[in-house]
Amino acid sequence: MILGKVTGTVVTTISHPHFKKRRLLVVQPLILPGDAPVGDFIALDNSQAGVGDTVLVNREGNGARQVLDNPDGCVISVIVGIVDSLQIEGFK
DSSP, X not given: OEEEEEEEEEXXXXXXXXXXXOOEEEEEEOOOTTSOOOOOEEEEESSXXXXXXXXXXXXXXXXXXXXXXXXXXXXXXXXXXXXXXXXXXXXX
């Protein structure tokens, strides 16, 4: 699981049947100062997230398929929750 910020949406004219009725969102992973930057990725939305939301993302295929209740699903990243607040303690 990782924390990320939704930065955009993906629009497709044709999509895989496993993606039907779900949105694809662009997520930028949140990192601590001094950590190496990590590239953005696309995640299937399972929580009604929107642009600007901080989200919790399951980035492991088997876990993502379990969340979607689709053992044969072709998905790796799925947004499983919207974060209300975040507090980092002890970081200097």
